[in-house]
Amino acid sequence: MDFQYAFIIAGLVVGFVVGLTGVGGGSLMTPILLHFGITPTAAVGTDLLYAAITKAGGVHVHHKKRNIDWRLTGWLALGSVPAALLTLGVLRYGGFDTSSVDAFIKVTLGYALVLTALAIVFKQKLLEYSHRNDVWLTRMNPRQQIIATVVTGLVLGAVVTITSIGAGALGTVALFLLYPLLPTVRLVGTEIAHAVPLTLVAGLGHAGLGNVDWHLLINLLIGSLPGIYLGSHLANRVADHYLRPALAAMLLFVGVKLVV
DSSP, X not given: OOHHHHXXXXXXXXXXXXXXXXXXXXXXXXXXXXXXXOOHHHHHHHHHHHHHHHHHHHHHHHHHTTOOOHHHHHHHHHHHHHHHHHHHHHHHHXXXXXXXXXXXXXXXXXXXXXXXXXXXXHHHHHHHHHHHSOOGGGGOOHHHHHHHHHHHHHXXXXXXXXXXXXXXXXXXXXXXXXXXXXXXXXXXHHHHHHHHHHHHHHHHHHHHTTOOOHHHHHHHHHHHHHHHHHHHHHGGGSXXXXXXXXXXXXXXXXXXXXXX
């Protein structure tokens, strides 16, 4: 099969899964690109811009439905955007050769996939636990919550810039624990809103490093945009409790393979 068509189909499949479940964008796309022989640096850089473009539409929808806490988005970005820029600076001026950077990204990506798989499986249990129990996270005062949110952004900024994944599943789980009283749909909308500037800044930074394949990006978008549309319209007809464990198992398998 011609690679051009293969990438369009990959975009279609990933877009469909994202529309269906709300998760799995970078977690699926980056390993797929690695499978096609794209270098880890190019896979991450291209996927970051792909994520920024595809999630921008989600921000528009969530904003219209008032599902975004823009103040919370700002606190996250206060940590994540500087962390992304710092990480890009280390990649650019750290004096690392390309093969070392590729190897580091591959291993880090593997661990991030494993954590994402666990986050997908246990997200609901963590949410229920945070609602039921008076743990220290739920007893933080507003100032402590803000500090914890900025620190969460710092961690996400570094992880997302290196691996292109984590902004969705990992970020949402962190927000569930920090803000257990906010409605789930509002937390999800907030995390999507935060993911756009983070992935855009990180993606443009990778583009400056020469890590973005623009032709590949266009092919992925051609497939993913109709895929997201189709998946979103079928989301209510497919059993979520079957889809998410299957997605988590796949991510866990790929993550372990990358690590070992």
